Amino acid sequence: MTLLSTAQHFARNTRKDPRGHLIPIMVACAVTASAIVLIGYLLWPTWEPEVSAGPARLPVSIGTTLFNVPTAAIRMKIQRHSGPQERIDLSFSFPSLEAPPEAPKRVSAGSVEEAGQPIDRIFLSISAHHDALAPDMRTRTIYPRYLEQTSTSGEDGLTIRAFRDGSPYGNEDLFSANTPDISARCTRDAATPGMCLSERRVDGADLTFRFPRSWLAQWRDVADAMDRLTQRLRGPKG
Known part of the structure; x- marks a missing residue:
């Protein structure tokens, strides 16, 4: 029932404001992008390959x-x-x-x-x-x-x-x-x-x-x- 009522709520808001459905999509995209950036930062390797200085x-x-x-x-x-x-x-x-x-x-x-x-x-x-x-x-x-x-x-x-x-x-x-x-x-x-x-x-x-x-x-x-x-x-x- 909750899902149906939520859908009906979005449908009514969309009829009132045709651009209203873009807001939740934009919010979802922003949250997803932020999550990707955070995961990438946490998983990015912090070590650097050692430079081999060859024999003296x-x-x-x-x-x-x-x-x-x-x-x-x-x-x-x-x-x-x-x-x-x-x-x-x-x-x-x-x-x-x-x-x-x-x-x-x-x-x-x-x-x-x-x-x-x-x-x-x-x-x-x-x-x-x-x-x-x-x-x-x-x-x-x-x-x-x-x-x-x-x-x-x-x-x-x-x-x-x-x-x-x-x-x-x-x-x-x-x-x-x-x-x-x-x-x-x-x-x-x-x-x-x-x-x-x-x-x-x-x-x-x-x-x-x-x-x-x-x-x-x-x-x-x-x-x-x-x-x-x-x-x-x-x-x-x-």
């Missing part, structure tokens, strides 16, 4: 030689994986030798001269040498063919010999010292600051360091930095 160092084999490489120092994302690789490119802040907070944008070891801003990083490329001529042999047997006969003394016992113009190393100078040991081939300052290249061999891999020529004013610190990086990156011998 990666074991990388180059030329069958194992290196333990800081992940943050790797300059190319495609190289950020463990296992055998043909080459890997790194950069470290100088003089701290820590991995830089972020990889330098649009600057490479080969084009860093064009960046037009002070460089505070030492670049290092490690690549398999495949039995090519060792860097120290190149310094002793190849470079002397193209060097000027005279030499000059640089900062704190550093020796400087210029390469002859027209040679494969024209517009470059060779810096060397024995204590500590350092040998670096450097371009001369011109429109862009000169850059230096220093190489060494570790078993099956060659390490190529690149840094600004101006750093040779403190060449002992640079030589020490290269030695420490070599020791730090070298993995346990098998």
Whole structure:
């Protein structure tokens, strides 16, 4: 009887006001929407997926030689994986030798001269040498063919010999010292600051360091930095 009387009541009200039936429909919709929002809020997950920060160092084999490489120092994302690789490119802040907070944008070891801003990083490329001529042999047997006969003394016992113009190393100078040991081939300052290249061999891999020529004013610190990086990156011998 209650349902029938309620229906009759709505029917009378509808005849009096044709839009009267919309009110209960609107109220019902509002209540339903509020309930859906409340249920969704209560059921919405409050946890957030944990971001996996990957390993701080990666074991990388180059030329069958194992290196333990800081992940943050790797300059190319495609190289950020463990296992055998043909080459890997790194950069470290100088003089701290820590991995830089972020990889330098649009600057490479080969084009860093064009960046037009002070460089505070030492670049290092490690690549398999495949039995090519060792860097120290190149310094002793190849470079002397193209060097000027005279030499000059640089900062704190550093020796400087210029390469002859027209040679494969024209517009470059060779810096060397024995204590500590350092040998670096450097371009001369011109429109862009000169850059230096220093190489060494570790078993099956060659390490190529690149840094600004101006750093040779403190060449002992640079030589020490290269030695420490070599020791730090070298993995346990098998």
